[in-house]
Amino acid sequence: MVVGSETVANVVALWSAQAPRLQSLLRIVAALMFMQAGTMKLFAFPAGVPPDGGTVPLMSQAGLAGILETFGGALLVLGLFTRPIAFLLSGEMAVAYFQFAFPQGIWPILNDGQLPALYCFIWLYFSAAGAGPWSLDAKRGQVAASSQKMSRWQVPRIFSSTLNWNEGIESSQRNTS
Numbered sequence: 749m750v751v752g753s754e755t756v757a758n759v760v761a762l763w764s765a766q767a768p769r770l771q772s773l774l775r776i777v778a779a780l781m782f783m784q785a786g787t788m789k790l791f792a793f794p795a796g797v798p799p800d801g802g803t804v805p806l807m808s809q810a811g812l813a814g815i816l817e818t819f820g821g822a823l824l825v826l827g828l829f830t831r832p833i834a835f836l837l838s839g840e841m842a843v844a845y846f847q848f849a850f851p852q853g854i855w856p857i858l859n860d861g862q863l864p865a866l867y868c869f870i871w872l873y874f875s876a877a878g879a880g881p882w883s884l885d886a887k888r889g890q891v892a893a894s895s896q897k898m899s900r901w902q903v904p905r906i907f908s909s910t911l912n913w914n915e916g917i918e919s920s921q922r923n924t925s
Contacts, residue, residue, distance in 0.1 A: 772827065772880030778870050779824035782837070786817025816840050824874070827883020835875035841868035 787793045789804045789811065796802045797810075804810035816837060823833045841864045849861025856862045879885045 768881045771877060772882035774870070775827065775830070775874055775879055776825055776882070778867070779821045782867060783818055783821035783825070786814045786819070786821060789814030790818055813840065813844070824871075824879075827879035827885050830879035830883060830885050831875050834871040834873075838868050838871035838875055841865070841871060 784794065788795060789797055790806070792801065792803050797804055804814060806815075817840075820833050820837050820840075823829055824837070845856075845861050845864040845868060849856065849859040849864060852859035852861075856865050
């Protein structure tokens with residue numbers, strides 16, 4: 749079977765159209781996995797914290813991490829307050845990496861820093877991109893409202909790629925004729 753360039757373009761377009769749903773799926777799966785670190789610290793579930801298999805003191809840095817991971821992760825699973833929660837958790841993972849992994853060496857594969865580094869950038873992505881369509885944020889309309897508001901860090905619409913340059917040229921040509 750010969751696949752023409754038109755068929756390939758259709759497949760690419762169909763797959764690209766799935767990006768928002770895959771964004772939601774990544775958020776849900778990553779948050780469920782992230783929550784396990786918190787539930788291990790707070791509830792010794794699915795296993796306790798090594799070496800004794802117990803929990804951590806609630807009023808400690810590890811206890812605060814457990815609270816953030818468990819309840820922040822739950823909010824991310826639901827897609828509720830995704831942007832600020834993801835930003836907070838990204839910061840937590842940056843602290844975890846530089847406090848515990850980086851002093852052991854620069855390479856994450858050698859210093860057991862892969863998970864904190866990866867979660868740091870996953871949560872940083874969601875803090876910018878939002879939760880996706882399968883979320884309570886989307887149901888509440890925050891995604892649409894936040895993307896329409898322009899903060900001082902966003903590029904004005906006139907410079908964005910959504911501007912149809914041909915339409916501007918055609919309208920200026922009509923005005924001159």
